[in-house]
Amino acid sequence: MNRIALRGDLLDFSTDPGFGPPDAVPGVRWRPDHWLLVDEHGRIAGVLDASVSEPDASYRRIDQRGRLILPGFIDTHVHSPQLDVIASYGTELLDWLETYTFPAERRHADPQVARAGAERFCDALLAHGTTAAVVFPTVHKQSCEALFTSANARGMRLIAGKCLMDRHVPEWLADTVESAERDSLELIERWHGKDRLAYAMTVRFAPTSSEAQMDMAGRLLCEVPGLYMQTHVAENRAEVAWVRELFPQARSYLDVYHRHGLLNERAVLAHGIWLDDEDRALLAASGAQIAHSPTSNLFLGSGLIGWQALEAAGAKVTMATDVGGGTSLSMLRTLAEAYKVQALQGVRLSAWKALHSATAGAADALGLGHEIGRLEPGLMADLCVWDWARAEIDANRLALARGLHEKLFAWMTLADERHLAAAYVAGTARFERTTIAP
Ligand code: GUN
Numbered sequence: 001m002n003r004i005a006l007r008g009d010l011l012d013f014s015t016d017p018g019f020g021p022p023d024a025v026p027g028v029r030w031r032p033d034h035w036l037l038v039d040e041h042g043r044i045a046g047v048l049d050a051s052v053s054e055p056d057a058s059y060r061r062i063d064q065r066g067r068l069i070l071p072g073f074i075d076t077h078v079h080s081p082q083l084d085v086i087a088s089y090g091t092e093l094l095d096w097l098e099t100y101t102f103p104a105e106r107r108h109a110d111p112q113v114a115r116a117g118a119e120r121f122c123d124a125l126l127a128h129g130t131t132a133a134v135v136f137p138t139v140h141k142q143s144c145e146a147l148f149t150s151a152n153a154r155g156m157r158l159i160a161g162k163c164l165m166d167r168h169v170p171e172w173l174a175d176t177v178e179s180a181e182r183d184s185l186e187l188i189e190r191w192h193g194k195d196r197l198a199y200a201m202t203v204r205f206a207p208t209s210s211e212a213q214m215d216m217a218g219r220l221l222c223e224v225p226g227l228y229m230q231t232h233v234a235e236n237r238a239e240v241a242w243v244r245e246l247f248p249q250a251r252s253y254l255d256v257y258h259r260h261g262l263l264n265e266r267a268v269l270a271h272g273i274w275l276d277d278e279d280r281a282l283l284a285a286s287g288a289q290i291a292h293s294p295t296s297n298l299f300l301g302s303g304l305i306g307w308q309a310l311e312a313a314g315a316k317v318t319m320a321t322d323v324g325g326g327t328s329l330s331m332l333r334t335l336a337e338a339y340k341v342q343a344l345q346g347v348r349l350s351a352w353k354a355l356h357s358a359t360a361g362a363a364d365a366l367g368l369g370h371e372i373g374r375l376e377p378g379l380m381a382d383l384c385v386w387d388w389a390r391a392e393i394d395a396n397r398l399a400l401a402r403g404l405h406e407k408l409f410a411w412m413t414l415a416d417e418r419h420l421a422a423a424y425v426a427g428t429a430r431f432e433r434t435t436i437a438p
C-alpha cells in the first residue's frame, strides 16, 4: 500500500477521563486540523499540526478538513448471526432466546448461510465505524470459520470462538464436550494468532454448558497462550435465579465461572447488571471486564448497570452493542443510550468517558493498547472519519454549543452510522460513503 496522510480534527484519549465533570478531565487529546500520517505498513507514522507543517511528497493527501477523525470503534460483545433477529418484539432474555434467537442461529449450520452472514456482518461493522470486535458466531464450527475468513479478508482485528452449549438448548443446536473441544482446537490451530485474529473460548452462558464443558474451556485457557474467554453474566433476573438453581454450590453467578477457571484478564463478560460487592471485587482481582450493552439492556428490559460501582471496585467496563439483543450496530447510538442508562441512576456520563470506553478503554482492557484504540505513532491505522452533522437542524445545534465537550456530546447523541464518511483498517479504506444519506 501507499503512504497516506489524512487531514481533519483528531480526537483520542491518552488515559481514562473517568466520571469527573467534563471540563476538568485528564486524558483528552484534541488536535483540530492536523495531519495523521500512515506508513506503507498501515501503521500510524506521525501527527502534524496543519497550521505549521505538511506531509512530505511520499504521502498521498486525503483532505477531510472539517471532519472528525477518531480511532475505529471497538465493540466488545456482539453476535454475528443475530443481525437476523434484531428488533424482535415482546420478550425478555430467556423467552427471546427460545423464540427468536435459537431458530435464527440454527440456519447457520448451512455453510452457505454462514458465509453470506459473516460477509454481511463484517461489512456492516465497518459501515457503522467499528473496526474491531469481540464476536459470538453460532455453535457451528463453520459459522466461526466463516467469521474469521471474512474478518481476515478485511484485515480486521477480531476475537471470536465457536459457541459452547451442550445442555438446555434444542438438540439441533447442541454440541458435546468432545465435539466442542475438537472443534475449538481445530479453529485455534487455524486462526488463533493468525494476522489480526485471536480465539476466544466462548461459553454461551452458564445455564447452557455442563460443568464438564466449562472445565474443558478452563483447561484450554490454561494450555493455549493468549486465548480470550467470552460469555454472558448476570443479565436478567430470571436468568440469575436459574443459575442459582443449577449451581447451588456457587456463591454467585460470576462465581460459577471463577470455579471453572474462566476468569482472567482476557475474559469478556457481557452485561454484569445483577452483581454484588464480592462479584465486583472478583472481577477486579481477576482482571476480567464487563462488556456493557445498553441498547440490549433497555430493549430486553434487563436492567441498569452500576458502571460507577464497578469502576470504583477496580473492575473494567467496556462498550458493546450486543446485537441482536441490542438494537443497533452503531457504537454512537450505543453511547447515547449508555448516557441515558446512567442518567436514570443520577450519574452523568461525559462524552469523553463514553468515547474513551469504546476506543482506548476497550483496547487497554483487551490488552491491545499497543495496537489499536489511539491515534499514536506505531499503532495500526484503524480509524474513522465522521461528519459532525448531516442535517441542518443538527448543524445548527452544534453551532450553538458552548465549548468542545458540549459540541461533542451533542454529536455523540445525535449522530449515527449515516455520519460515517470513511473507515480505514490498517490504513486501507474499507468503507467509503458514496451516496448521500437522507
Ligand atoms: N445469554 C445467553 N445467550 C445470549 C444471547 O445470545 N444474547 C444475550 N443478550 N444474552 C444471552
Ligand code: ZN
Pocket: 077, 078, 079, 232, 270, 322, 325
Ligand atoms: Zn450477548
